[in-house]
Amino acid sequence: MEKLIIPEQDIINALCVYTSRKKQVKLEEVEIELMYDDDYGFSAEAHVHGRMQVLIMANMIEALRLWLEEFLNRDPFAGIELVLDDEEGIIAIVQ
Numbered sequence: 001m002e003k004l005i006i007p008e009q010d011i012i013n014a015l016c017v018y019t020s021r022k023k024q025v026k027l028e029e030v031e032i033e034l035m036y037d038d039d040y041g042f043s044a045e046a047h048v049h050g051r052m053q054v055l056i057m058a059n060m061i062e063a064l065r066l067w068l069e070e071f072l073n074r075d076p077f078a079g080i081e082l083v084l085d086d087e088e089g090i091i092a093i094v095q
Helices: 008-023 057-070
Strands: 004-006 030-037 041-048 051-056 080-085 089-094
Touching: 004 008, 008 030, 008 041, 008 051, 008 057, 008 089, 030 089, 041 057, 041 080, 051 057, 057 080, 057 089
Parallel strands: none
Antiparallel strands: 004 089, 030 041, 041 051, 080 089
């Protein structure tokens, strides 16, 4: 099976859906900012109603699994690798 590349905007969308369900708020009430740090790796900040929550890489993978299953009709347990691309930003490669 060929690799699937999930672009940065779809990662943000997946995290918005994930956070809105966890916090039980409307999708449009969630803002996400993706981050990468050389020491800590990938993470994201979720902003809901003026409050901020840090999402670690495990949360990001969980959100991408939800996105794969519900929106792309793909195997949610395929291998997912987050990558920092010079041109595309943060992307996910699904095996």
